[in-house]
Amino acid sequence: MFSRYKVSGKYRAVVIGGSAGSFQGINKILAELPKEFPLPVFMCLHRLKHVRNGFVEALSIKSSKPVVEPYDKETIKRGQIYLAPANYHMSIELGNSIALSTEEMENNSRPAIDYTFETAAYVFRDKLVGILLSGANKDGAYGMMRIKQKGGLTIVQDPEESAINAMPNAALAQTKVDMILKVDQIIEFLLELDRACKMSQL
Amino acid sequence: MSIELDIEITDIRRLTDLIKDKYGYDFKDYAMSSFRRRIKRVIDIYKFKTVDKLIQVLDTTPTFFEEFISEITVNVTEMFRDPTFWRILKEQIIPNIILNHDRISIWHAGCSSGEEVLSMVIMLHEMGFLEKAKIMATDIDTAIINKAKTAAIPLKNMELNQKNYTSAFGSEGGQPLNLKKYFRDVGQESVFDKSLLQNVTYRKHDLVQGSVFSKFDLVLCRNVMIYFNQTLQNAVLAKLHESMFKYGYLAIGSKESLIWCDIANKFIVVNNEEKIYKKIKD
Known part of the structure; x- marks a missing residue:
């Protein structure tokens, strides 16, 4: 099969970060993600801190599979899509579980993308794919650097395409990322990742 | 790229062992990701640079321990949260x-x-x-x-x-x-x-x-x-x-x-x- 991105099948998880202007892109990605996508996907999206309900439902409408807001210490399931809950940081914990935290805001955000990305990089190391989308501050830039340092694969949404490009640009300024892609290309990449991971698990 | 301090699990184990021995508190079963980040935070705040330095200060400066506890614990809260x-x-x-x-x-x-x-x-x-x-x-x-x-x-x-x-x-x-x-x-x-x-x-x-x-x-x-x-x-x-x-x-x-x-x-x-x-x- 034609391989544009030369994706390895070694990956074990995907993290996605986004803020202002990312909702449409996220929706598109979730709609196109194969139903049997084999990796867990952890999404940290900036959201209203004190609105607990509604967001995960809105994301689930078009998604190919349901999006869940995990409980603290919930076991990670293959192929599950997780969304950081309102007013909690979401981290990846050792022992295949998710942990939540009410620690200080980072980059004016809780959940903070850096928090999820950094802990995911620590646990999954070179088996992590990090994707950073449109947004209005620098959250995620540090997290992308950590993913890169641990040997993971880093993808930033093309600032040209991003509704608000501060977040992609901040990451690009800090880290030599592996790929700069438009949302449609990110989807192509994820389809290739899907095939590569399924192949390697045969 | 700047080189970031990597705190390994063995570092955390040495730290929690020392605290247990010296001060009687047991942090061994704190959740790893948040606890590691709290440790990193203390090291940054006090400019210790390494886990070894933090361990050494805790070992030799009992008065520092209460400060350490204050920084390790999370005190972010609201009135009428939820x-x-x-x-x-x-x-x-x-x-x-x-x-x-x-x-x-x-x-x-x-x-x-x-x-x-x-x-x-x-x-x-x-x-x-x-x-x-x-x-x-x-x-x-x-x-x-x-x-x-x-x-x-x-x-x-x-x-x-x-x-x-x-x-x-x-x-x-x-x-x-x-x-x-x-x-x-x-x-x-x-x-x-x-x-x-x-x-x-x-x-x-x-x-x-x-x-x-x-x-x-x-x-x-x-x-x-x-x-x-x-x-x-x-x-x-x-x-x-x-x-x-x-x-x-x-x-x-x-x-x-x-x-x-x-x-x-x-x-x-x-x-x-x-x-x-x-x-x-x-």
Whole structure:
């Protein structure tokens, strides 16, 4: 099969970060993600801190599979899509579980993308794919650097395409990322990742 | 790329061993990702650069330990956090307890800077039940308990606190409820009326090593056990259970769950959205 991105099948998880202007892109990605996508996907999206309900439902409408807001210490399931809950940081914990935290805001955000990305990089190391989308501050830039340092694969949404490009640009300024892609290309990449991971698990 | 300090699990183990030996506190079963980040934070704040330096300072400077505890523990909180929780407490839980024995004993386990305690006493006062209440509030961090005793809340947090309060209890006689009658502003803080705390005892207590000291009708331990791993969550839940009267209530954080715990079957869910449980078995 034609391989544009030369994706390895070694990956074990995907993290996605986004803020202002990312909702449409996220929706598109979730709609196109194969139903049997084999990796867990952890999404940290900036959201209203004190609105607990509604967001995960809105994301689930078009998604190919349901999006869940995990409980603290919930076991990670293959192929599950997780969304950081309102007013909690979401981290990846050792022992295949998710942990939540009410620690200080980072980059004016809780959940903070850096928090999820950094802990995911620590646990999954070179088996992590990090994707950073449109947004209005620098959250995620540090997290992308950590993913890169641990040997993971880093993808930033093309600032040209991003509704608000501060977040992609901040990451690009800090880290030599592996790929700069438009949302449609990110989807192509994820389809290739899907095939590569399924192949390697045969 | 700048090189970041990587804190390995073996580093954390050496650190928790030293603290256990020297100070008697046991951090071994704290949740790894948040605990590692708290350690990193301490190293950054004090510019220690390495875990070894932190271990050395802890080993040679006992006075530093209390500061360390203050920085390690998470003290981010709000008054009336999760307003819908407070509404259920006011409309269902508290009336149920009072109905049965006309007194109410409450434990805030991990009370931090006291926002939750203040919320509780204000609510009880407005219900006319403050005189009937006996409230214990505990935390591992002495400095934060001393802070809580002052009943002073940073001015910058009051907008959110007020918003939560209004959203919890709405309005009265056409006027939105206002917290202003309970405090006066002094410098950068809103200082609450100390008489609100007349039935509150603040005390230092470590949920991990501390023993069971009393029994309560209502235990609040919200967003505290998230900093523990599952082994420790089980152990602490057993202590909370032992600290509750049969048919007493337990409240945990909105994204915490008891379902994975060993003794989950000794509780029933009273309100799943607000994570309020009732003890049904000893």
